[in-house]
Amino acid sequence: MCLSRGEWINNMAAKPITIAGGGLAGLTLGIGLRRRDVPVTVWEAGHYPRHRVCGEFISGRGRETLSQLGLRELLERAGAVNAGTAAFFSATQSTPPRSLPVRAICLSRFVMDQLLANEFQKLGGELRVGRRWPAVEVHASACSDRPKPELQPEGIVHATGRRLQTKEGGARWFGLKAHARNVSLAADLEMHVSPRGYVGLCRVEGGAVNVCGLFRRRVGGEHTPHNWREWLRGQGGSPLNRRLAAAEFDESSFCAVAGISLRPQSAAARAECCVGDAITMIPPVTGNGMSMAFESAGMAIEPLAAWSRGEISWAETRQMLACRCDAAFARRLAWAKWLQRMMLTPSLQNILVRFVSRSEWFWRMAFERTR
Numbered sequence: 001m002c003l004s005r006g007e008w009i010n011n012m013a014a015k016p017i018t019i020a021g022g023g024l025a026g027l028t029l030g031i032g033l034r035r036r037d038v039p040v041t042v043w044e045a046g047h048y049p050r051h052r053v054c055g056e057f058i059s060g061r062g063r064e065t066l067s068q069l070g071l072r073e074l075l076e077r078a079g080a081v082n083a084g085t086a087a088f089f090s091a092t093q094s095t096p097p098r099s100l101p102v103r104a105i106c107l108s109r110f111v112m113d114q115l116l117a118n119e120f121q122k123l124g125g126e127l128r129v130g131r132r133w134p135a136v137e138v139h140a141s142a143c144s145d146r147p148k149p150e151l152q153p154e155g156i157v158h159a160t161g162r163r164l165q166t167k168e169g170g171a172r173w174f175g176l177k178a179h180a181r182n183v184s185l186a187a188d189l190e191m192h193v194s195p196r197g198y199v200g201l202c203r204v205e206g207g208a209v210n211v212c213g214l215f216r217r218r219v220g221g222e223h224t225p226h227n228w229r230e231w232l233r234g235q236g237g238s239p240l241n242r243r244l245a246a247a248e249f250d251e252s253s254f255c256a257v258a259g260i261s262l263r264p265q266s267a268a269a270r271a272e273c274c275v276g277d278a279i280t281m282i283p284p285v286t287g288n289g290m291s292m293a294f295e296s297a298g299m300a301i302e303p304l305a306a307w308s309r310g311e312i313s314w315a316e317t318r319q320m321l322a323c324r325c326d327a328a329f330a331r332r333l334a335w336a337k338w339l340q341r342m343m344l345t346p347s348l349q350n351i352l353v354r355f356v357s358r359s360e361w362f363w364r365m366a367f368e369r370t371r
């Protein structure tokens with residue numbers, strides 16, 4: 001990269017930013033900052049490309065945010081599928097395909113994270129793969145066990161993804177995902193609910209179907225399936241089981257996560273500067289977590305660039321970002337919590353599917369409020 005004298009002087013004066021975590025939020029933020037000539041290093045504990053547990057369905061403001069960040073075309077050139085319909089299934093009820101009020105984008109994380117990592121490096125970002133950012137020991141004050149914001153090192157942004165939680169209300173959450181072939185879908189997204197959790201199916205690049213489920217296992221609870229295929233295929237006789245009857249799973253794409261916390265958190269409560277799931281995780285049923293990762297990264301670019309130029313303090317940067325994120329996400333988090341609770345209550349599942357089937361107003365309202 002050839003810099004003019006002015007750009008060189010600017011670069012020398014700019015304070016560097018370190019991003020811990022090279023998932024969607026960290027890489028998107030890194031790209032945005034590099035476009036403003038901020039020196040950035042991203043630390044990523046894993047490697048690229050890699051599969052991740054994710055429904056791979058970017059809905060809500062995600063598509064528009066990607067356009068604003070100049071990244072949508074990159075994803076579309078890589079074969080991202082545009083999705084326009086969704087259908088919902090319980091054990092006994094189903095909806096016809098419903099039009100999505102805003103179109104979604106489906107692309108595997110295997111391709112997407114690698115694309116963003118390449119773009120970040122192309123823009124001059126430093127990417128340290130296989131390097132875990134150390135958890136900093138920050139001593140709490142005598143009267144509170146929460147680390148103080150002013151004790152956090154400056155210039156570090158946490159994009160380390162979801163926080164671990166082993167149990168929530170006596171149950172353990174875990175997620176499974178694998179790509180499959182030989183599956184035909186009734187809509188661009190199929191969402192199947194069952195007493196165990198829910199499974200989403202959507203087509204990604206190259207004609208594969210992503211099969212991704214979030215499940216709840218009660219500690220010391222009922223009989224559970226023996227392997228991941230049984231979990232993903234659903235109970236015998238269910239619409240999901242029929243849909244996946246001839247599915248051929250790609251073993252190499254299988255992955256699993258556990259220790260998921262779905263309790264909404266506020267960015268202002270965090271001592272660190274955070275983006276993406278490191279702030280909070282929205283229930284995956286909304287297909288909005290990736291959008292929130294892109295949105296929060298987008299909201300972080302200007303304050304962090306201003307800090308890098310020495311225009312605002314680190315405390316102001318952190319506060320500005322936290323206020324923006326909380327204002328943008330609080331309402332959808334509250335609605336998503338309510339929707340997820342309904343979807344996981346067996347006695348309400350059929351009612352919910354019937355409502356979506358019969359009422360365009362209800363469907364649009366539930367979609368809009370959770371995004």
Ligand SMILES: Cc1cc2nc3c(=O)[nH]c(=O)nc-3n(C[C@H](O)[C@H](O)[C@H](O)COP(=O)(O)OP(=O)(O)OC[C@H]3O[C@@H](n4cnc5c(N)ncnc54)[C@H](O)[C@@H]3O)c2cc1C
Nearest residue numbers: 021023024025045055132133161175276277284287289290
């Ligand atoms: C079952 C399930 C289904 C989902 N389905 C969807 C869906 O359909 N649509 C949707 O929009 N969202 C979905 N999500 C949510 C979505 O996957 C997340 O919201 C999104 O990945 C958040 O991006 P992120 O960059 O914040 O975190 P991540 O993508 O998790 O990235 C965090 C990165 O940080 C790295 N890291 C962690 N700690 C360190 C460290 N100390 N040092 C260095 N690196 C570190 C990790 O290796 C990882 O690469 C789903 C989630 C689950 C669990």
